[in-house]
Amino acid sequence: MPRYESADKNYIVMKLKNGYNVGIKISNIQTINKIGNHIGEDTTSVQSLDNTIKGERHKYEYGNEVSKVALISTGGTIASKVDYRTGGVTAALSAAEIYASVPELSKVASLDPEVLLNEYSENLKPEHWSMIANKVSEKVKSGIYRGIVISHGTDTMHYTASALSFALQNLPIPVVLVGAQRSSDRPSSDAALNLLGATVFATKSEFSGVFIAMHADSSDDLIACHIGTRVRKNHTSKRGAFQSIDVMPVALVNGDSVNMQLQRPALRLQNRTNNTARFVAKPNFDKRAVLLKYHPGFDPTLISHVRLAGYKIIVLEGTGLGHVGRESFQEIQKAIVSGTMVFMTSQCIWGEVRMTVYDTGRDLLEIGVIPLSDMLPETAIAKAMWVIANSSTVEDRKKLMQQNIANEMSNHVPYP
């Protein structure tokens, strides 16, 4: 294999037949025998992605009696390959290339691919959420799609899923974000199976709304489909990194069958419909919101900085049931008095904020901090940016933040 820029010069790397690479220390090599010539394809071609789908391979014709699904590409690992110059992964494949590389897709849906962005998701900003929302809105309003799949980098895919959950209301069809933890030319890539699972769910889900579809675990069988506001990237590298928080995944996809999971009655899931009349897009976001994570030794001047910088909303990631140390009370109160709203989430991730249990919580309620039940901090910051853009008074914003719009508060516990 070509040597990566940063690779140890005392090793050579060989690609094995199973697709994995192995490094051999040069000083340990006793003899080198030439056993033949390399016959094969360019390892960076899209063909290699195809190899990751197990089992018999067939040729399918596109566009038979299958549903139409829009595929919007925004970038990320699902659309990337390894760069042998640096050993790193760079964005590469277009939506059309992805489509061509997973022939099984054509049995499931007639895909209509479009490249909207080519960014790793750590570079996506609220402006991009608006772009994506507008594009989805256009596709939904056309009325010709059974579902929409969005390929997306995994780093902030759950933030985007939350943002779209608020921006796209009363969706008639499923909008399914999908990514990959391993690039498509690696033998352990999850790109093909995730895309296939997302497309199957987009065509067969009985519910509409915004979802994320990713490997359920490290096995190559199950794709889990999560509610867009209730999911988190909980591992840096595992294929089963995305997990539903405080709820079950909505569905597990195995091959081309979709198994809807029993949900708690408190969850509100909308049935899909052919009627696009009720669909409303509110695609604007306002960045004047900030997420601050509390920790021992937290500096209250961070809050004054945010207040003076003209922010409209602070989302605190407090400890436990929704606490911060009393040293920060004064600055929080100042922020609230001067019109910067302060909301509380928990860094525990699982469970809900309950601020009436302890003195600390009650004192914070007294000051005017508003608890957000079991809303995830990542969901809360996306919602805050949406709320600022879609309402103008403090009272309206308070009401909207506490209103359960897209299952972001799975327990429906309203603020007293």
Added chain:
Amino acid sequence: MPRYESADKNYIVMKLKNGYNVGIKISNIQTINKIGNHIGEDTTSVQSLDNTIKGERHKYEYGNEVSKVALISTGGTIASKVDYRTGGVTAALSAAEIYASVPELSKVASLDPEVLLNEYSENLKPEHWSMIANKVSEKVKSGIYRGIVISHGTDTMHYTASALSFALQNLPIPVVLVGAQRSSDRPSSDAALNLLGATVFATKSEFSGVFIAMHADSSDDLIACHIGTRVRKNHTSKRGAFQSIDVMPVALVNGDSVNMQLQRPALRLQNRTNNTARFVAKPNFDKRAVLLKYHPGFDPTLISHVRLAGYKIIVLEGTGLGHVGRESFQEIQKAIVSGTMVFMTSQCIWGEVRMTVYDTGRDLLEIGVIPLSDMLPETAIAKAMWVIANSSTVEDRKKLMQQNIANEMSNHVPYP
């Protein structure tokens, strides 16, 4: 029951025989018949805690042929009770009261209780970490204890455990932090079993070091003992809220038996010893470190604020493998150039930072951001405050941050 301040005036609350309370809507009551007089104890007395321990009850004499264990009380729910004026929980029980309320403890150890603090842990600051470290150091140096148990609020118990793991090096005996998720006068309280489990582990663990002992799950059998730097509060209210991250718990305690768990060879666990000679306390912390969580729409001026405020270390909680959007690159570089070190952890919680995989990571390495492997963000901020106080040059701090001191980097992957 007395009515809480904030309770609905249309309901009355009655305590059932099983200890739970039930609310009855007054308008639904048809008749009230007096069936007898209440005979019993004050519900706020420590006796009620005793009821939470299941099974046969015996009277044990204190101080028989058992080990001596120091019990340092710092506050929190484990030392609290419900206040019927407000319905909330307030700190109440002293170490001595806790000890008296769990008679089983005397079979395990001769406890030597001392009240050091009475604070909910969200109010604990690095100054308190120093106080606790000094107190533990004094107890360790006395050479008379088989182990040390510290009762602590759960909100920041993992931050304190990390801080102590750096401050107390080559500990000859186990130092076990323990808390409760439910106050001791509630029938579902975990206070008694957690304290018993922590004490059993403190006397029987084959390893020394800093640990957290809490319910392993929702059952009332198992106490899990976690490495102090590798544990996180992952649920706001469940009794099994604390979880080891990327490693197994060190031990499971069932009754008075301790089952040590098989650990990955990469972990360094020290065997307990009677020799206190190698023990070193470095109890100082310096608060000029800040933890910033990245999110889409993150404002780079937060970084400039921190730089201008004279901070020495910024710990970033990046996305995925350790990324932030390129909009923040310039401010990060400015911070590093002006002497504020920037370290990278991941908000994914599980897995490790790997910054050579993607362009974004490599660009950040180029700027001078230093990756912290699988160190938890909460552990990293505690370590940063300790490192600033215990070294004076940027080079020393960089080295110390990347040196695996207390299993905070479980994979031992050094910075290239």
